[in-house]
Amino acid sequence: MAPETKAYASASDVLQEEWEKLSRQLCGRVLTEKDKAYDEARLQWNLDLLKRPSHIIRCESVSDVQLAVKFCRKHSLEPTVAGGRHSPYCFKDDTVAIDLEGLHGVHVDTDKRIAHVQGGARLKHLDSECAIHGLHVVAGHNSTTGVAGLTLGGGVGYLSPFWGLTVDSFPSAQLVTAEGEIVEVSDDLHPELMWALRGSGWNYGIVTRFDFALRPVTTVFAGVAQWPLSYETSSMITELVRVVYDEFTDLALTVAFANPDGQQPIAICQPCALDPEKGQQDWESAKARVALPPPLMEQVGPRPYRELQAMMEPMQPPSHIYEKGWLIRDFTTQVADEVVDALAERPFPGCVMALAPFGKAANGVSDEATAFFNRKSRFWLLILGFFPEGADNRQKAMDWSRKAHGAFAEYSTGRYISVLGGIEEDKMDSIYGANLQRLQEVKRQWDPHNFFHHNRNVKP
Structure with missing residues (x-):
């Protein structure tokens, strides 16, 4: 199926009463330029990437993410996804940012040696909780890095030489799809989607929970x-x-x-x-x-x-x-x-x-x-x-x-998907190589209209 070619609507065209209705449904809140918290909310690690989205939907629950996705689809609004804020794709001028920063919880299951990590967590959240138990995840070189962007891009870190990339310790996840539905993903549940999540970014939905194998490190x-x-x-x-x-x-x-x-x-x-x-x-x-x-x-x-x-x-x-x-x-x-x-x-x-x-x-x-x-x-x-x-x-x-x-x-x-700087569309195979065609098949199944396109985009 070919992706939709329709133009996106302007957020200003959406009636104010619709935004107010969304705000009442959220555990979080909707921010615009009129709010004092707006400028802080759009800050990024790379200050050269600062943008001015029309609205920032600050999610504090998985249901908030669902509401945000469905709202954008209903009103034909262009979404971005903001997690740890190291990516150039977190925000874009005059679009709607679905912000996961309020979802940064980490739960460590010491019996199974699994960490359940929400999609907006940064490595500092992950490391501080895991350290209590003498366990850690193979992840990154900087505690301010977002868990989501790091993992979905592959994940290279100090522990990689011993245990591989972050995706090699990533057995399962929870995802909100382009239709706003919650899906559990693993090698047994939707295995092709799980395969794609291990290294090709935010192309298929918004990951609201990452599950990681833990390693004994003190x-x-x-x-x-x-x-x-x-x-x-x-x-x-x-x-x-x-x-x-x-x-x-x-x-x-x-x-x-x-x-x-x-x-x-x-x-x-x-x-x-x-x-x-x-x-x-x-x-x-x-x-x-x-x-x-x-x-x-x-x-x-x-x-x-x-x-x-x-x-x-x-x-x-x-x-x-x-x-x-x-x-x-x-x-x-x-x-x-x-x-x-x-x-x-x-x-x-x-x-x-x-x-x-x-x-x-x-x-x-x-x-x-x-x-x-x-x-x-x-x-x-x-x-x-x-x-x-x-x-x-x-x-x-x-x-x-x-x-x-x-x-x-x-x-x-x-090339490494997580490196910033422009990569032309005709050179995407330098990231995905021979896997690109298979990724496109997954994209056609889970996001055929390319709703999630503000990323290192795999086109359907």
Whole structure:
């Protein structure tokens, strides 16, 4: 079935009495520009993405989500879905935002080792509740990230090298469909839809509950060590990354790259291991194998996992950002030298790059097993062009990010759905690959008129 081509109505065309009726039915509320809470409600982590939706429907129950979907359908209104607010698709000018921020509850079933997480929760909500029980979910690098966007995009995090992507620990969910109906989804109930939810975004409905397998994690070995990054040292840094990835199954390494003073780029290495004592030993062995010089600074050791999850947030505050990225097969000396070149030209001190490992657990899953494609990629290379507010500054950050992105293209194995920055429609197969046709079949079944289209859209 072809998608509808009708134009969306303006929210201002809906009678005020209809909005008032909706407000009376909600547990939450409807916000417009006239409300004091409106500006705070539309804030996003990336301040460059700020939009002005005509209405924000703040949901506080699953029935609120149903009401919001049915209201938008009844009045032909264009919806967006707002969760953790890291996505460029949370809000859009002159549309209706279905806001899940009021749905952030987390329930931990310690007997089954399952976490039931509402669709508006952020990692800080998830981590704080799970930590009480000495358990955690494989999820992300930043506690402000939304659980929904992270999971539906695949989910790469500090624990991925040990247990795979977030979607690999995602057995079931509850979904509000484009018709406003509640559906339970799992490998037994609507298995094709469950397959699609594991890596292709908000294309099929609004997930109001995620169920996650929990892993025993309390104190980990983690921290930060910094080395100068130059053409002379890049081979040692790349060898350290390779050695950890290939030869130390109980140790993982995430690396950020920055040039804060404009003179000397640095590699900020973040080792992580589940066993603090063995992690320390493996880290020292890995460094010795590469014969690295003494670091500029090093603070590593046992620490709570929650502390690791928030460690890099000072480098990634809410700000104006132009972001790009690739999935890459290997972090070679050539790639590292491109990082050195890019950082030498960075327009602002806050511009950074990051290299996040997938790990062998994620690599061991086939591309067809979940909607997330490019499983043979070993790293996610992220380019973050932080810039001060202003059109000229934005242009500088955009030019820098795009140039760096272009320089890494030849090393790419594809794109990651959760990376911001424009992706043309004719390049969507770089995200979904050979899974795209199967995803379109799922879309035709669950959202044939493309009601949920403000996303990395799979067209019916």
